[in-house]
Amino acid sequence: MLFGWITKLRERRRAVLQSWRARLPEEKLRLFDLAEVELNACSTMLGVALDDALSFRADRRWSQAREGVAVSSALADRLADRLEAILEAVGEQGKHLVAVPEVLPLHSDFFGTAAAQSRARRSSILHETVLSIRGRFTKKLRVLNAVAEEATRHFQDKAAAIAEGAAGVDEWEALIALHSDLDTCLLETIILLKSFLHVLPPEQVGDFGKKLQDGMARPALARRRYSPVST
Template identity: 35%
Template sequence: MKDAVRSLPRGMSVKDDWRAWLPQEKSQVFHKQVYELECSYAMLSVSLDEAIELRQLGHAGKSLQAVGITSGLCKLLTRELTGLLRALAEHAKHYGTIPNAAALDAANFQGARAQRSARMSALLNHVLFSQRLQFLHKVSTLEEMVEDLAKGFRHAADELAERNSLNPKKMWAEVDADHYDLNTCLREAIVVLKSFLIVLPESQLGAFENTVRQQSEEAELPSRQRMIRHGRMTAIAGE
């Protein structure tokens, strides 16, 4: 862990961080990241809304075609969101960044799996006394939730589009709930990013942006390739 540049002081709480002013360079990084995420989410959300509306209007064939498009859009959002979350974790581990982090609230999620993950995360948050561990745990939990939700969403969307589902009603409910919970994860990630930038020294902004790009690219790789690449990076770092 590098300690040449210490993190800036934290605010009193995540709420204080959210209300806080960011210097221009940090603000630009924040709004750039949020804009890219919001664009990807908007494309997914609009496409899913269209598919649901077509279904409600009785246009079954068109609705299945429309929902098929959402699978790829979900993949795009997931790549960018998991890339950001991994970058937050990697930078915090490497530089010792210690932002504020609030526990996840199961009431903000719709699906049973997401609610269970949020409850477990909240319980662990009470026994992790280190602020740094609380932050890393929350980011890790969000990443796992995003990957799990995206997997469920894409499976259901593909099943519907290919007309393979034996229970289409259940699949429609799945994409709806997973979309809702992905949105919650996105909002949580944006709040986490703001708290992270509050304490991030401006001299590390470039390194952080590079890590976001790298992690977003790696998010497209199969898990085995990511593990191999990560192993190589760890070995190099340890030389």
């Protein structure tokens, strides 16, 4: 029985790895590049703003440090919004697919905060108890969105405390860990998106592309928080 479980796990890993390495058709590749470039741009801007704020803090330039944190908070929200838009588009389009791609469990070591690590561990345990590929796919969408949303909320709370001058070392260190959570969600989302595009039927590419682009263009305040239906 254990041997069978290990074999299945290896097969899942192999399927995801092959999907990641395989080249997408041009129409699908354009959608993938659109999402990947936008996510990486958001993450890079957030990283630069946070690094600047940390440098100002190290130099005891408190006013500039607080301004940098305020910018970082807005950029963290933008990144989470883009992640949500992609996960929402994938989840909605996935309802129309006969088969969805295999996904791998989250690794807790890849996250920066204890809260995200705990959520990833629970998700990993549940991942192995869910028998259907669709069930694992849907649960991973939900967990990624939840981690990104929670990380952004805590990032904004810590940033607000710093702006008010009521923060210590812990708040600054928390920002670094929360940024790590968001970056891990970004990488997992990119991998999941490519796997999804591989199984997306050609006749659905246009519809999915519209969902993806409309979602990413929608103002953050107009977005409802996405929560895929459990299966």
